[in-house]
Amino acid sequence: MKKYIYELKLKVRDYECDLQGIVNNSVYQNYLEHTRHEFMLANNVSFADLHNRGIDAVVARVNIEYKNSLRPGDEFLSCLYVRKEGIKYTFYQDIYRLPDEKICIKAKIDSVAVVNGKLGHCLELDEFAAESEDMLNNQN
Amino acid sequence: MKKYIYELKLKVRDYECDLQGIVNNSVYQNYLEHTRHEFMLANNVSFADLHNRGIDAVVARVNIEYKNSLRPGDEFLSCLYVRKEGIKYTFYQDIYRLPDEKICIKAKIDSVAVVNGKLGHCLELDEFAAESEDMLNNQN
Amino acid sequence: MKKYIYELKLKVRDYECDLQGIVNNSVYQNYLEHTRHEFMLANNVSFADLHNRGIDAVVARVNIEYKNSLRPGDEFLSCLYVRKEGIKYTFYQDIYRLPDEKICIKAKIDSVAVVNGKLGHCLELDEFAAESEDMLNNQN
Amino acid sequence: MKKYIYELKLKVRDYECDLQGIVNNSVYQNYLEHTRHEFMLANNVSFADLHNRGIDAVVARVNIEYKNSLRPGDEFLSCLYVRKEGIKYTFYQDIYRLPDEKICIKAKIDSVAVVNGKLGHCLELDEFAAESEDMLNNQN
Numbered sequence: 001m002k003k004y005i006y007e008l009k010l011k012v013r014d015y016e017c018d019l020q021g022i023v024n025n026s027v028y029q030n031y032l033e034h035t036r037h038e039f040m041l042a043n044n045v046s047f048a049d050l051h052n053r054g055i056d057a058v059v060a061r062v063n064i065e066y067k068n069s070l071r072p073g074d075e076f077l078s079c080l081y082v083r084k085e086g087i088k089y090t091f092y093q094d095i096y097r098l099p100d101e102k103i104c105i106k107a108k109i110d111s112v113a114v115v116n117g118k119l120g121h122c123l124e125l126d127e128f129a130a131e132s133e134d135m136l137n138n139q140n
Numbered sequence: 141m142k143k144y145i146y147e148l149k150l151k152v153r154d155y156e157c158d159l160q161g162i163v164n165n166s167v168y169q170n171y172l173e174h175t176r177h178e179f180m181l182a183n184n185v186s187f188a189d190l191h192n193r194g195i196d197a198v199v200a201r202v203n204i205e206y207k208n209s210l211r212p213g214d215e216f217l218s219c220l221y222v223r224k225e226g227i228k229y230t231f232y233q234d235i236y237r238l239p240d241e242k243i244c245i246k247a248k249i250d251s252v253a254v255v256n257g258k259l260g261h262c263l264e265l266d267e268f269a270a271e272s273e274d275m276l277n278n279q280n
Numbered sequence: 281m282k283k284y285i286y287e288l289k290l291k292v293r294d295y296e297c298d299l300q301g302i303v304n305n306s307v308y309q310n311y312l313e314h315t316r317h318e319f320m321l322a323n324n325v326s327f328a329d330l331h332n333r334g335i336d337a338v339v340a341r342v343n344i345e346y347k348n349s350l351r352p353g354d355e356f357l358s359c360l361y362v363r364k365e366g367i368k369y370t371f372y373q374d375i376y377r378l379p380d381e382k383i384c385i386k387a388k389i390d391s392v393a394v395v396n397g398k399l400g401h402c403l404e405l406d407e408f409a410a411e412s413e414d415m416l417n418n419q420n
Numbered sequence: 421m422k423k424y425i426y427e428l429k430l431k432v433r434d435y436e437c438d439l440q441g442i443v444n445n446s447v448y449q450n451y452l453e454h455t456r457h458e459f460m461l462a463n464n465v466s467f468a469d470l471h472n473r474g475i476d477a478v479v480a481r482v483n484i485e486y487k488n489s490l491r492p493g494d495e496f497l498s499c500l501y502v503r504k505e506g507i508k509y510t511f512y513q514d515i516y517r518l519p520d521e522k523i524c525i526k527a528k529i530d531s532v533a534v535v536n537g538k539l540g541h542c543l544e545l546d547e548f549a550a551e552s553e554d555m556l557n558n559q560n
Contacts, residue, residue: 014327017438018434018439019441034293063201066201066202072439073321073326154299155298157299159298177433345481346479
């Protein structure tokens with residue numbers, strides 16, 4: 001899909017569903033975190049490596065809109081792009097059910113880089129944000 | 141604590157913590173959901189009963205600020221009050237570490253009542269919202 | 281790999297790891313359950329369908345040997361074969377780390393078919409057990 | 421109850437239940453782990469402290485019998501005693517539904533002490549095993 005710089009295809013696992021027969025609200029945060037980590041890895045950046053260099057990407061706030069529920073057996077696309085807003089790195093993450101691409105989740109995850117214990121900047125995240133910016137500009 | 145109409149004391153379980161040695165971000169949604177359900181039960185309302193009467197309380201949006209992390213062995217107080225804003229029932233839920241009452245989580249959970257498949261009102265939730273309103277007014 | 285009738289390739293997700301930096305012991309049961317359900321689906325049998333026909337496959341006992349730990353980023357192969365032993369359907373499930381195929385988990389999951397509330401037989405599971413039997417015999 | 425050296429009262433949380441409306445099989449391992457850790461803490465031994473002294477209690481095998489299911493709202497008693505069998509520390513852990521004390525889970529968890537990277541003995545676990553032994557002998 002346009003505007004995203006990373007997409008991960010996943011499938012609902014039955015144990016992720018609750019009493020109501022749908023994926024439990026908290027599980028989407030697992031999907032979103034896993035997508036961010038896989039995105040970083042796909043760009044040769046691991047949270048462990050960053051951590052060893054004294055840089056921690058810390059979630060400060062999540063804002064998740066629940067649009068439609070995923071159900072047992074559903075496949076879905078977990079997509080993201082990143083923007084730098086002041087000191088924050090904001091991940092825009094959306095989840096679409098497959099194959100109909102119905103929107104399920106619209107999320108905005110604010111994170112900050114903690115460098116050696118203080119708020120700071122992370123070169124790798126800066127690059128991802130710049131790449132997202134370019135992609136959005138080219139589409140307009 | 142003032143302003144809340146329900147408080148639940150809980151304790152971190154080691155398996156809820158991740159690689160970083162702190163409670164994983166998604167687990168707080170488990171805590172928040174469990175607190176809402178226990179609050180309802182303490183008022184003799186169960187999600188199962190509501191469901192059987194054709195009423196479902198559905199989460200439409202969550203907004204969670206991560207202020208401080210909980211760690212293995214930490215005890216904490218999970219507090220809430222409710223407000224009705226138009227068709228939405230908004231749960232204001234805060235988590236404080238014990239014994240120092242340091243704020244860990246500030247959350248705002250928007251839910252709606254789906255009655256027989258349509259957006260509607262839920263008498264029980266209306267009462268909780270009115271009770272919260274009274275409590276806040278009496279404090280001013 | 282020989283002897284197995286089904287293999288599923290999966291990857292560790294960071295949130296599945298605990299304080300010790302390895303996959304938490306309980307998570308392997310999630311992997312094993314998901315593998316059984318995907319195996320059934322690959323053979324056009326879903327737990328939901330069975331349930332709607334009054335047949336429930338119920339886990340009666342699990343025996344899991346923890347041989348080696350999986351870590352963040354590890355990929356692994358989750359393999360199984362089935363045997364019928366009296367009234368029990370026993371799933372033999374092993375997990376191997378990739379790419380070195382080091383054994384991580386050796387599990388034996390005893391399940392029974394509950395048909396309309398009573399212990400019974402499930403034609404589909406009978407077929408899978410017969411298929412496994414054939415495969416093992418052909419290898420000897 | 422007799423024979424146990426530790427009991428922990430817990431309550432099912434709705435998010436621990438799956439599609440079938442009962443506690444998911446894997447969640448009992450969470451309960452069992454949490455019970456062992458709380459038991460240790462109640463005796464002033466923490467896994468973190470042991471770890472810092474170079475001692476890790478590692479689960480080598482679990483054997484869990486699923487006797488009856490726990491459901492939303494159920495309270496239960498999670499009980500244990502310990503036995504030393506050669507180099508193994510075996511935790512016998514049973515879960516009873518309250519208030520009727522119906523048995524739900526019978527588990528046997530084999531663990532070993534890894535001391536500075538080698539199989540070894542752990543004085544604290546030795547004491548717990550001796551205490552269990554005494555209690556059992558006194559009852560006969």
